[in-house]
Amino acid sequence: MKVTIVGCGNMGLVYARAFLRYQIVNADSLILAEKNEQRRDELMRLNLGKVTVADTPEIGDTDLLILAVKPQDFSDLAPKIAPYLTSRTTVVSIMAGITLQQLASSLGTTQVVRAMPNSPVELGLGMTGFSAGTDVLVAQIRQVEQLIATTGRTVFFEDEKMLDAVTAVSGSGPAYFFYIVRAMIEAGKEMGMSEAVAATLVKQTMLGSFHLINNAGKSLDDLIGTVASRGGTTEAALREFEKYHVHEGLKEGMKKAEQRAGELANLKS
């Protein structure tokens, strides 16, 4: 299989490394198309694949083409690569807010897949939701899934509209988590801990609790109940959270993110 990555910044590089690590492709079958000259020099030094620019016929000589430029660069890029694309190539876009319909009309191919990864892909612990144009065959979807799975877990959505929710839940999700962790560390400091000690307590608590979610065989309500005994400290904290509408606030914030994802996609159409 031949794979081309167009736009080899942060995300493009993550994918290149992940594909090679899992031997989905070897460096001979990987093309890295990058506009930025300095970045191209860096990529050449890394020796991950053949380094080139996007507006070259060889861009079409590929089974899978990953589009990892910023969404605002897509309108400039699309006419440069469209003439070289044929039905042989499945295009996978990770650009936030560019719809399947926009991809198909700008690139002149219906072999399009839209994926929404999140930042832990960098560690192979990412979460990516993806959706495909109706002309993309199941075999192609499987191939794309195999590629994306090198960066973490994947979920396929028949309905592209769900990618707005994916953006709100897992795409932006790492920031919500960091926000909560930061608040907990600040609280620890306000109780007299040093930042380092508070951070150690909070990070280890998050890690251990995450594993309990997956391995304790209990519901979230049961897990909360196990820690929050009646009249105790945790219950006092949870009551205060309710007073400040933390639960509702988080949910409402996420719904706003979903709405914004839809608005941004419409703005670009």
Ligand SMILES: NC(=O)c1ccc[n+]([C@@H]2O[C@H](COP(=O)([O-])OP(=O)(O)OC[C@H]3O[C@@H](n4cnc5c(N)ncnc54)[C@H](OP(=O)(O)O)[C@@H]3O)[C@@H](O)[C@H]2O)c1
């Ligand atoms: N970071 C995340 O967690 C995350 C999550 C979900 C989705 N995404 C999506 O991932 C995409 C890439 O994000 P990123 O953070 O990796 O961006 P980035 O670091 O800016 O990388 C994009 C690269 O593409 C290059 N480029 C621009 N136009 C090009 C062209 N015509 N041909 C070839 N290369 C071109 C840019 O060069 P210049 O610097 O010279 O412009 C840059 O090196 C975005 O669309 C974003 O929406 C990211």
